[in-house]
């Protein structure tokens with residue numbers, strides 16, 4: 001396995017050749033500087049061999065939590081190849097997670113169940129560990145736990161969970177800030193996102209069973225779900241659209257100066273989730289077309305959707321919609337309704 005990987009330097013190919021599991025975990029060193037550990041299919045850690053201290057960051061970069069969201073997979077694989085080729089040297093601990101390899105091969109968001117609704121123990125609730133996605137969610141939690149628990153005392157933790165959206169968006173790149181339970185938002189992280197070209201941030205209003213909330217709430221990580229554009233088939237992404245995010249992740253991993261300015265609200269669009277509309281009945285439909293973009297605003301009273309016999313109307317003066325998807329199981333989110341963020345606290 002190690003030879004296969006070092007000959008090709010293509011961790012994604014190794015992962016797709018072994019979508020369910022590897023014969024065994026393996027590890028090796030690169031030069032005199034980096035310990036590389038492959039814990040499972042799609043799971044690879046890079047750790048500096050030099051003594052780590054409180055300045056050492058622990059960074060999780062996940063992709064393919066949804067199998068058809070290919071740009072983040074290509075981007076992460078480029079970073080992994082650079083690390084394996086030693087053109088990029090990790091100054092901090094980095095864990096890459098390729099979330100759902102069978103769904104990548106399938107070219108679909110998921111195979112049986114949406115992986116990004118199965119974290120914080122949701123994988124084991126209800127019917128329990130009945131499918132591959134539930135088992136993978138449990139394992140991904142264990143890998144994050146192992147990685148963050150081995151972090152140096154006092155070292156900052158980060159988790160950027162990289163996605164692309166089903167629809168086009170008025171703001172092409174945006175991040176979801178998991179519900180912080182009353183803690184302030186990080187102005188520095190918002191400026192880091194802006195430097196990545198992610199200039200729109202949504203503050204979530206409640207706990208969720210997403211991967212980013214798991215790391216934020218369970219491990220006090222700076223964690224985000226990040227949408228980098230619109231879903232495209234593998235190989236058809238215009239990678240020039242990700243130059244800024246690749247540059248900033250490269251700087252972060254290699255310990256170069258991030259050159260972030262002070263928090264400046266004029267550089268970003270900040271929204272807060274006003275409500276999440278969860279599906280109550282199988283007979284659910286939106287009143288607007290499939291090509292209506294994320295962040296389209298609707299006026300108060302506008303009928304957004306019909307759920308069984310109930311009309312769902314805009315409640316605030318204006319609400320902007322994001323992630324509308326009628327094709328979800330009863331009980332799950334069909335759309336988030338946003339209003340401009342106000343009265344938020346920053347640190």
Ligand SMILES: O=C(O)CCC(=O)N[C@@H](CCC(=O)O)C(=O)O
Pocket residue numbers: 066116163164165166167176208210212225322323324325
């Ligand atoms: O475009 C869509 O409708 C979905 C894109 C996507 O996968 N978004 C994430 C957001 C997770 C979060 O709220 O933090 C998801 O739905 O899992």
Ligand SMILES: [Zn+2]
Pocket residue numbers: 065066069163164
């Ligand atoms: Zn996604």
